[in-house]
Amino acid sequence: MRTVDSKLIAGVVKELFIKANTCLRPDILSALKSARKNETISKAIYALDVIIKNALIAKNKMLAICQDTGMAVVYLKIGQSLTIKGDLKKAVSKGVALAYKEGYFRNSTVNDPLIRKNTNTNLPPIIYTDIVLGNKINIKVVAKGFGCENMSETRMFRPTDSVSNIEEFIVSTVKDAGSKPCPPIYIGIGIGGTLDKAVALSKEAIFRPLGRRNKDKRISTIEDRILGKVNKLGIGPVGVGGKTTAMGVSILTYPTHIAGLPVAVNISCHATRTVEATI
Amino acid sequence: MRKIYLPLTKDVIKTFKPREQVLLSGTLLTARDAAHKRLLDALKSGKKIPISLKGETIYYTGPTPARIGEVIGSCGPTTSSRMDPFTPLLLKYGLVGMIGKGERSKEVISAIKKYGAVYFVTIGGAGAYLSEKVKTAEVIAYKDLGPEAIYRLRVEDFPAIAEVL
Numbered sequence: 001m002r003t004v005d006s007k008l009i010a011g012v013v014k015e016l017f018i019k020a021n022t023c024l025r026p027d028i029l030s031a032l033k034s035a036r037k038n039e040t041i042s043k044a045i046y047a048l049d050v051i052i053k054n055a056l057i058a059k060n061k062m063l064a065i066c067q068d069t070g071m072a073v074v075y076l077k078i079g080q081s082l083t084i085k086g087d088l089k090k091a092v093s094k095g096v097a098l099a100y101k102e103g104y105f106r107n108s109t110v111n112d113p114l115i116r117k118n119t120n121t122n123l124p125p126i127i128y129t130d131i132v133l134g135n136k137i138n139i140k141v142v143a144k145g146f147g148c149e150n151m152s153e154t155r156m157f158r159p160t161d162s163v164s165n166i167e168e169f170i171v172s173t174v175k176d177a178g179s180k181p182c183p184p185i186y187i188g189i190g191i192g193g194t195l196d197k198a199v200a201l202s203k204e205a206i207f208r209p210l211g212r213r214n215k216d217k218r219i220s221t222i223e224d225r226i227l228g229k230v231n232k233l234g235i236g237p238v239g240v241g242g243k244t245t246a247m248g249v250s251i252l253t254y255p256t257h258i259a260g261l262p263v264a265v266n267i268s269c270h271a272t273r274t275v276e277a278t279i
Numbered sequence: 280m281r282k283i284y285l286p287l288t289k290d291v292i293k294t295f296k297p298r299e300q301v302l303l304s305g306t307l308l309t310a311r312d313a314a315h316k317r318l319l320d321a322l323k324s325g326k327k328i329p330i331s332l333k334g335e336t337i338y339y340t341g342p343t344p345a346r347i348g349e350v351i352g353s354c355g356p357t358t359s360s361r362m363d364p365f366t367p368l369l370l371k372y373g374l375v376g377m378i379g380k381g382e383r384s385k386e387v388i389s390a391i392k393k394y395g396a397v398y399f400v401t402i403g404g405a406g407a408y409l410s411e412k413v414k415t416a417e418v419i420a421y422k423d424l425g426p427e428a429i430y431r432l433r434v435e436d437f438p439a440i441a442e443v444l
Contacts, residue, residue: 043298043300043440046300047402050402050405050408050438051402051404051405051408053405053408054402054404054405054406054407054408055407057407057408057410057411058353058407061407063343063346063352063353063406063407063410064343064352064353064406064407065353065404065406065407066353066355066404066405066406066407067340067341067342067343067352067353067354067355067357067406067426068341068355068357068406069343069353104343104344104345104346104352105343105344106341106342106343106344106352106353106426107425107426108341108426116313118424118425118426118427120425147357147358147380147403147404150358178381178382179380179381179382179400179403180358180360180380180381180382182380182403182404238380238400238402238403238404239380239381239382239400239403240440269403269404270404271404
């Protein structure tokens with residue numbers, strides 16, 4: 001049986017958070033560049049020029065893309081034919097703390113939602129684990145800023161509600177968010193499962209690279225329709241008006257209960273920070 | 280783009296056109312959620328606050344720590360609407376300018392008009408770019424709040440749009 005030292009995992013988690021926070025996802029950068037070509041309003045062009053320049057400065061200076069370096073979320077897919085030496089969750093926490101210290105990132109986590117004292121380490125992270133086949137470990141990280149997290153929504157639809165009801169809800173969520181979540185945004189949507197499953201799917205949906213089509217044609221048609229409607233809202237880059245309110249829509253679905261139809265919308269900003277590695 | 284010098288005066292604010300793009304130079308304060316709550320709690324209970332708000336501009340930001348030799352870390356705007364419950368009282372105490380991102384409440388918009396103040400928006404998510412516009416940074420109050428402390432910043436050609444006048 002393959003053995004992976006938890007120290008190795010700590011090191012990988014650290015590198016992933018440093019990369020996520022300083023190096024904009026290539027698919028996002030190219031979507032921003034296409035949006036720049038497509039915009040005609042001078043303020044929208046200016047905003048996109050600044051955002052693109054920002055990504056270059058961040059990369060060159062190893063500076064955080066955005067000062068909100070997020071709450072640390074870590075997804076672990078652990079192969080069942082694998083042994084981990086040491087304390088896995090402690091190793092993940094160590095990786096997060098080191099990344100935020102050595103990367104000069106902002107510690108944005110408070111010890112208690114009501115007492116609200118900064119832990120000064122950005123700990124604890126949120127860790128999701130999943131056991132899968134194989135002997136590898138896949139680590140996905142999200143540095144989730146709360147400007148956009150705060151604009152996310154969930155609704156429990158009736159099973160008899162239509163797709164257009166769902167689309168209306170998503171478009172109105174984006175409309176209400178306005179310029180707060182730092183558009184152009186990436187819209188993650190979870191449909192089905194239970195309340196918590198829909199929310200989890202909506203966040204995982206953001207990992208799909210922009211430009212990669214949904215394999216399910218029925219769903220990709222819905223994604224295209226939502227994107228079209230959202231980009232007619234006229235919110236535009238950072239809210240100055242224009243054609244690009246969203247760069248993409250990504251939907252994940254899961255079977256659900258006969259009495260329910262949960263829908264979650266997770267809004268992610270133009271500085272969407274996710275990255276993954278497999279050990 | 281017109282260059283505007285801080286601190287702002289009410290006469291200068293009167294010259295802004297709606298949604299005019301400007302470049303701000305001069306000094307301002309930073310404050311976000313926790314600092315706003317402390318300021319308001321102090322003002323409401325009649326205690327002295329550690330800063331003067333008269334003629335000041337507050338930038339809603341919580342920067343990342345500065346690397347050695349750098350002035351400041353990444354420092355883009357945070358969502359202004361979270362400061363809405365606190366803003367009218369700060370305007371009453373002399374605040375004239377605010378910089379952030381996103382829409383404001385009806386109450387804040389009418390308070391801005393009442394006091395002849397201005398709310399600017401800047402480029403959300405461009406913290407690395409905006410850090411290059413900051414020339415000096417010093418914590419002047421609530422140091423224990425870490426990234427939420429009140430800083431005095433001196434900025435040069437800081438891009439902003441006069442959103443609410």
